[in-house]
Amino acid sequence: MDHSVQGDRHLRTDAERNRGRILVAARRLYSREGLHVPLARIAAEAQVGKATLNRRFPTRESLLTAVFAEQMERHAAAVAEALAFPDAWEGFIAYVEARCAMQAEGSDFADILTMTFPFAAALEDRRREAYEAYSLLVARAQRTGNLRADFRHEDIVLLFMANAGVVAATSHAAPDAWRRVARQFIRAFAGPGAPVPPLPEPPTRPQMFAAMQRAAPRP
Template sequence: MTSADDPGSPADRQPGPGLRADAERNRERILAAARRLYASHGLGVSMACIAREAGVGKATLSRRFATREELVNAVFADRMDAYAAATAEALADPDPWHGFVGYVQAVCAMQATDRGFADVLAMTFPAAKTLEARRDEAYNGFLELIARAKASGHLREDFTDRDMVVLLMANAGVIAATGNAAPDTWRRLVGQMLRAWAAPGADLPPLNPAPAPTALYRAMVRLARTASGREADME
């Protein structure tokens, strides 16, 4: 029995409206599957796993998206738009420091809701031109945001854009490590980093409580089990 997902099915061999409709359905199924898997497991998910989740063959996946970068570009285009929009919103804030704080919180919240996007923000994809163009747009806006926040006297002069990259990397690690065991831990991390970056006298949002000892213990056990599973897969 064949289907539109099989490499040798009529939908893949014959041109016409039917092929275009099947191809578009396959593309949407692949994107939906990739979004689910990337959100829950990060970008380490294999293309083969995405094909299985989507219910299509590897050949069908390759025809729609020849490389992982192409797939990542398609999956996260809207998230990168939201990332750029967060920068624009922060720049529009009449209070530069408030805008800076809001930007940091918004971007880290995006990471927390989607592990795949957490990876995207901490990595570069030179072959994903559209994705990188939006990242560059947001980055240039962030540089302006930094300059304004420093000029207001509320952001430390020794802060650099690279400090934000470090936070994104650390936040991605915290999100991956804590999972559902201590899901708000990232908020504590962001709050502490804002305090480290703030100049004396800067207004700061309330600091989230530290995770409860039991929640943190569950997160540590979860992290250890995840690491053991990875080691087993490599053997």
């Protein structure tokens, strides 16, 4: 094999590996510390040089877009699908469960629709559109009387924060435990007499014990 071809492949592999490490590090730091984390911190977290980060992502906007664009589109699609339901309450339930499922699949920012992206104008515009659609979904569901009148956006953020903890603790021992958590919250959000979906079975005692062991702080 031509050594130059082999070298090119090796460089491409290294470049993709570095890109992946940068994105993982950026998600981790953005989740912990917010979007104003210096790029130098992200490079250090990813264990790459600042020049390497700059080659892959020459602007802060390009990095933010790479980290959030796909997730933002999935969230926007979940809201659009929910709004298409003939029954607004059923649409709201579908949205909650879709978002919780995203968390179960991997890293998810619980409050992405209420974050702001001052360094990424296109991403910020998309976030604003998705949030306005979500607000319309909530208003429609409340007008049916099935979503509590005192429901607030903070309530759903609390759900996603709680669900993130459940997913982290149970993903290996009881990977479907999040479904019961989502349904319990839906019941809490329901107004008097609202139809609610049935509860899935809870994790078994051995599954819960394994999850609790995993969640316990290490000595």
